[in-house]
Amino acid sequence: MATTMAKALNTALADALAADDRVVVFGEDVGQLGGVFRITDGLQARFGEDRCFDTPLAEAGIVGFAVGLAMSGLRPVVEMQFDAFAYPAFEQIASHVAKLRNRTRGALSVPIVIRVPYAGGIGGVEHHCDSSEAYYAHTPGLKVVTPATVEDAYSLLREAIDDPDPVVFMEPKKLYFASADASLPARTEPFGRAVVRRPGRDATLVAYGPAVPVALEAAEAAREEGWDLEVVDVRTIVPFDDATITASVRRTGRCVVIQEAPGFAGVGAEIAARVQERCFHALHAPVLRVAGLDIPYPAPMLEHTHLPGVDRVLDAVARLQWDDQPDPRWAAQGSAA
Amino acid sequence: MTTTPQAVRRASPRTRRAATPPDPARPLLPDAEPVRLLDKSGTPLPARTDYPEPPVEVLRELYRRMVLGRRFDTQATALTKQGRLAVYPSSRGQEACQVGAVLAVRDSDWVFPTYRESMALVARGIDPVEVLTLLRGDWHCGYDPTEVRTAPQCTPLATQCVHAAGLAHGEAYQGRDTVALAFIGDGATSEGDFHEGINFAAVFKAPVVYFVQNNRYAISVPLSRQTAAPSLAYKGVGYGVPSEQVDGNDPVAVLAVLTRAVAHARAGNGPFLVEAHTYRMEPHTNADDATRYRDGAEVDAWRDRDPIARLETYLRARGVLDDAAVAEVAEQAEAYAADLRTRMNDQPSVDPLSLFDHVYAQPTPQLIEQREQVRAELAAARDEEGDA
Numbered sequence: 118m119a120t121t122m123a124k125a126l127n128t129a130l131a132d133a134l135a136a137d138d139r140v141v142v143f144g145e146d147v148g149q150l151g152g153v154f155r156i157t158d159g160l161q162a163r164f165g166e167d168r169c170f171d172t173p174l175a176e177a178g179i180v181g182f183a184v185g186l187a188m189s190g191l192r193p194v195v196e197m198q199f200d201a202f203a204y205p206a207f208e209q210i211a212s213h214v215a216k217l218r219n220r221t222r223g224a225l226s227v228p229i230v231i232r233v234p235y236a237g238g239i240g241g242v243e244h245h246c247d248s249s250e251a252y253y254a255h256t257p258g259l260k261v262v263t264p265a266t267v268e269d270a271y272s273l274l275r276e277a278i279d280d281p282d283p284v285v286f287m288e289p290k291k292l293y294f295a296s297a298d299a300s301l302p303a304r305t306e307p308f309g310r311a312v313v314r315r316p317g318r319d320a321t322l323v324a325y326g327p328a329v330p331v332a333l334e335a336a337e338a339a340r341e342e343g344w345d346l347e348v349v350d351v352r353t354i355v356p357f358d359d360a361t362i363t364a365s366v367r368r369t370g371r372c373v374v375i376q377e378a379p380g381f382a383g384v385g386a387e388i389a390a391r392v393q394e395r396c397f398h399a400l401h402a403p404v405l406r407v408a409g410l411d412i413p414y415p416a417p418m419l420e421h422t423h424l425p426g427v428d429r430v431l432d433a434v435a436r437l438q439w440d441d442q443p444d445p446r447w448a449a450q451g452s453a454a
Numbered sequence: 455m456t457t458t459p460q461a462v463r464r465a466s467p468r469t470r471r472a473a474t475p476p477d478p479a480r481p482l483l484p485d486a487e488p489v490r491l492l493d494k495s496g497t498p499l500p501a502r503t504d505y506p507e508p509p510v511e512v513l514r515e516l517y518r519r520m521v522l523g524r525r526f527d528t529q530a531t532a533l534t535k536q537g538r539l540a541v542y543p544s545s546r547g548q549e550a551c552q553v554g555a556v557l558a559v560r561d562s563d564w565v566f567p568t569y570r571e572s573m574a575l576v577a578r579g580i581d582p583v584e585v586l587t588l589l590r591g592d593w594h595c596g597y598d599p600t601e602v603r604t605a606p607q608c609t610p611l612a613t614q615c616v617h618a619a620g621l622a623h624g625e626a627y628q629g630r631d632t633v634a635l636a637f638i639g640d641g642a643t644s645e646g647d648f649h650e651g652i653n654f655a656a657v658f659k660a661p662v663v664y665f666v667q668n669n670r671y672a673i674s675v676p677l678s679r680q681t682a683a684p685s686l687a688y689k690g691v692g693y694g695v696p697s698e699q700v701d702g703n704d705p706v707a708v709l710a711v712l713t714r715a716v717a718h719a720r721a722g723n724g725p726f727l728v729e730a731h732t733y734r735m736e737p738h739t740n741a742d743d744a745t746r747y748r749d750g751a752e753v754d755a756w757r758d759r760d761p762i763a764r765l766e767t768y769l770r771a772r773g774v775l776d777d778a779a780v781a782e783v784a785e786q787a788e789a790y791a792a793d794l795r796t797r798m799n800d801q802p803s804v805d806p807l808s809l810f811d812h813v814y815a816q817p818t819p820q821l822i823e824q825r826e827q828v829r830a831e832l833a834a835a836r837d838e839e840g841d842a
Contacts, residue, residue, distance in 0.1 A: 141627075167627060173657055178616050178650030185620020188564075188605070189628065193620075205646075212610045213617070220594040220606050223812040257813050281815035309818070356818035 118300060122270040123293040126156045126232075128301050129274040130194065134164045137192060140278060142169045144179055144196030144232075153198055154234060154293055176206040180231065184213050187227040194278055200235040201244040207252065214283045215258030229283045230274070235263075236327045236377050238291035238424055240417040246290075247414055248378030250326070253285040254354045254387075260308065261354040263287040265329035267296075268303035269352060276308055289327035311358040313365060317347035320371035320437055323362055323388055325351035328375040328425065335430035344434060354384055362388070363395045370401040371437040375425055380408030402438035403447075482696045484687035488731050489711050490701040494759045496767025505710040510774050516557055516705055517765050517775065518783050520549040523573040524762060525787035526582055529794050530572065530589075534740045538798050539589045543570045547703070547735030550761035551667045553577040554708035558663075558716050559635050564621050565604045566614040566636040570667075574637065575604060582794050592802040611642035615651025615664065619725075622660035626722075633719045634662045641672020643689060644680050652725060656693045661719035663712065664695075664727045667702060669734040674747040690727035702730030703761040706768065733759075806832060 133140045142160055144152075148171040151158030160169040172179050176197060183193035197203035203210075210231065218226045237246030254261045260282055264270040270288070277284035306312055314329065315336050324332040329350045336346035349365050351358070366372045372392050376385040389404040407425045415423045436444050491499055491507060501507065508516075527546050534542040545552050552574040556565065567574055575585045580602050587596025588607055595606035608614040618636035625632035642648055643666060655662040666686050670677055683689060690697030696718070700711040708730055715726035733756040737744040744753075769775035810817050810825040817825065 173650070173653050175646075175650045175653070177613075177647055178619075178654050181613060181616025181647060181651065182620035182623070182654050185617040185622070185634075186624040188599075188617065188621045189624025189632075191624050191627070208610060209613060209616070209647075213613060216594075217606070218814070219812045221599055221812075222593060222595075222808075223815075224595075224598040224600055225606075226815065260814070356814075357820065359819065 118298065119296045120267055120299050120301065121294050121296050122264070122267050122288070123154060123156055125267045125271040125299065125301060125303075126274055126288065127158055127160075129271045129278075130157060130160060131163065132302055133194070133275060133278045134160065134168055137278075139190060139192045140168070140194060141186065141191055142194045142196075143172050143182075145172065145174055145198050147171060147196050152196060154290070156232070156288075156293075157196065176203055177209050180206040180209040180214060180229070183229045183231075184209065184217070184227050187229050188225060192228055192278060194230040194232065196232045198234070199241075199245045200233055200247040200249045203231070203233050203249065206231075210253070210259070210285070211256050215256045218282070219258060226281055227283055228281050230277045230286050231283070232286045232288060234290045234293075235287045236289050236291065237414060237420055238327060238377075240420070241290075242417065243414065246420070248376070248409065250285075250287050250354060251378060251383045253287075254384055258283070259355060260284040261287065262308065262352065263289065263326035263354065264352065265289065265292065265324075265326055265350050266305075267299040268301075269305050269350075271299075271301050271303050272305040273308070273352065275302070275304075280308065287326060291327055292330070295330075306352070308353045309356040309358055311352055311361040312350050313347060313361070314350045315346070315348040317345040317369065319345045319369060320373065320434060321347045321349055321362070321365045321369045322373050322375060322430065322434075323349045323351060323392070324375040325354060325384070327377050331425060331427060331430060332375050335427045335434070338427055339431060339434060342431070342435075346434065351388070357391075359391055359395065362392060366392050366396045367399040370399055372396070372400070372404045373407060373430065373433045373437070374404065375407045375430060377409050377424060379411045380406050381411045383408060402436075403444065405433045405436060407433045479691050482691045482694065484685065484690075484697045484699040484729070488699040488701045489707050490704050491707040491710060492704050492764055492768050494703070494764065496764040496771070498768060505707065505714060507706060508709045508713060510769075510772065512557065512709070513706060513765065513769060514774060514779075516553060516709060517762070517769060518786070519553045519557070519577045520705065520762050520765065521783045522787045522790050523549050523553050523577050525791045526576050526794065527573050529791040530586060531736070531740065533586075533795070533798050534589075539586060540591045541739050541741055542589055543572075543739045544736035545570050545573045545734070547756060547760070548667055548669060548732045549573065550705035550708045550765075551665070551702045551730045551732055554705055555635060555637070555665050555712055557709055558712035559633060561603065563603060563633045563635060563716075564618070564625075566618045566621075566634060567604065567607050568611075568614065568637050568639065568642070569607045569609050570639065571607060571637050575607070578602065578604060580604065582790075583797050586798065590798070590802065592804050612638055612645035612647040612651070614638070615648050616654060617651075618662045618664075619651050619655035619658065619660045622655065622662045622719075622725075623658045626661060631720055632661070633716050634660070635716070636662060636664050638664060638666050639672065640666060640668040640670065640677055640686060641675065641680055643686050649689075649693075652690070652693050652695055652727065655725035656695050659722065659724035661722070662725040663715045663719055664725060665712065666727070666729040667732055668729055669702075669732050671734060671738070671744075671748065673738040673742060674744075676747075685729055687727060687729035695725050695727050697727040697729070699729045699731065702732030703756075703759045703764065705761050705765045
């Protein structure tokens with residue numbers, strides 16, 4: 118049956134609320150309105166104001182409140198309205214949510230899910246389109262998850278709510294209302310497992326969240342060029358699945374990592390480094406990255422220049438030394454130096 | 455109910471006049487002067503019906519724990535000088551606040567301390583070695599917070615204020631009558647999380663007592679740089695939270711005010727804010743030089759308001775404390791310090807491999823790899839030692 122990621126997330130929240138009395142859902146506008154993206158639509162009416170409620174407009178407060186609720190034995194699921202509006206909560210997330218288990222040698226755990234609608238491609242004005250996953254992935258103690266399919270949206274969110282550790286659940290905004298055939302409730306692969314979305318022999322495209330559909334489209338387009346590309350969906354940035362990605366790249370010998378976030382010091386840089394460390398002798402070409410530009414997220418009329426699209430991915434694939442020639446881009450710089 | 459003509463006549467002059475509506479902020483405001491039940495020499499002031507004096511046996515216990523608390527504090531400072539603690543933020547001079555606050559709550563309540571509340575935690579009955587684990591440096595939090603209903607001592611300022619609101623709301627939601635007591639200092643009231651915490655607690659009517667120890671300095675920065683408010687207790691009114699200020703060196707008043715605040719919260723009336731005016735007799739920590747920002751005369755003036763001497767004078771005058779009892783408490787304090795000294799002189803054992811145990815409930819594959827790497831490094835180091 119055709120459904121959307123937004124509906125899958127909504128169903129996952131409803132099913133979690135029904136399955137476990139300890140689950141509470143709160144944030145800004147999540148009650149009567151059902152959230153600005155309607156992810157919590159109908160939950161307050163169905164489960165009552167005690168279990169799905171609006172809070173004061175204060176993100177540090179929302180996450181800090183969740184810490185206290187978790188200490189009392191509840192399972193809070195909070196919504197940050199937009200990526201960049203989660204920044205006020207960063208101290209609570211980095212200093213408390215991520216560390217409480219470790220600080221107390223396991224005596225206290227705070228199984229909180231922090232839902233963050235993230236990334237761009239929706240024509241949003243500034244501060245509404247940041248890809249903030251690297252901040253969280255760089256913080257030990259957090260799990261960082263980002264679905265790219267409707268079924269994963271349901272399954273990963275249910276698993277996040279049941280997980281004993283805090284999870285930052287990154288929802289790609291531009292995929293919210295894309296429709297796909299899915300039967301809910303779905304259970305897909307668990308945390309820590311990347312998934313091959315499209316098998317291929319010639320090169321591996323590694324992507325997550327909003328970049329996965331781009332990778333799949335690029336792989337389809339690459340058939341015309343005669344390349345058979347494999348697409349791996351990372352799904353859970355933390356915990357990270359080295360095994361699946363390494364196995365794929367060892368098979369194909371070539372790898373392009375795709376992310377929407379600015380490339381410098383990003384998750385894609387980490388993935389490229391890990392692939393290079395593990396697959397060096399299987400590689401026929403350097404691991405390349407296709408990422409957002411290293412700029413503040415641009416205004417809506419300019420965002421398409423920033424976003425890594427199919428053409429940029431295919432350009433990178435073309436540079437994977439198919440004829441055993443060095444990449445001309447780096448070769449030119451090498452001779453100049 | 456029928457309205458008699460007399461009642462109408464009585465009411466009419468008032469209804470004709472443009473009546474001033476009652477000021478809704480008025481009941482939330484603190485007294486203009488800090489509540490005080492003993493003067494600075496320990497002589498009782500006129501009793502107050504709004505803050506009844508705690509029972510005498512509770513005051514004797516307050517005295518005992520304050521003496522033990524100060525001895526603990528002195529010992530911790532000495533251990534720091536001997537290199538046994540990495541750092542120690544003393545609360546000497548704040549004994550009435552540290553001990554009075556924890557005596558006002560039950561064991562089943564939750565306490566949210568800052569790094570300066572070591573004395574409060576030992577007064578709550580937590581093992582002093584576990585309290586000092588953070589400062590000794592063998593782990594971050596030495597006690598099990600769920601067992602002693604006490605959050606880890608909080609170093610990121612004011613962040614615990616929001617946790618207290620959440621914990622209190624969660625407990626009430628689950629039908630328990632737990633109160634959360636959140637400690638905070640004067641400087642941290644400038645942090646956003648103080649305001650977000652008290653606002654969340656007020657909106658959700660969460661049973662929290664916010665207890666501000668205004669000891670006049672945030673490291674070196676004086677109160678005048680934190681606020682232009684008449685007193686920190688006035689910060690409650692903006693959030694709809696009733697507030698009080700108290701002489702923080704008057705142990706009887708601190709306990710009386712906090713007892714009322716806790717009762718207010720437990721009865722389902724929402725949070726309460728208390729500001730205690732006190733003074734940090736020691737530098738911020740052993741690493742600080744307080745002579746750079748405050749003069750000795752100021753410190754001496756506060757020495758005259760010593761909370762322990764004040765309570766002792768009062769209890770002796772009431773005939774419920776004598777030389778023998780004072781000596782007995784002093785002896786207990788010495789024994790407590792001696793035991794702490796002995797135990798702190800044992801070098802704690804630390805296990806590098808335990809670094810990976812509690813990052814997540816189950817270590818990630820990457821952490822397992824890193825643990826194996828460290829295990830190999832340790833084995834290699836042991837082999838080298840063996841060869842040498």
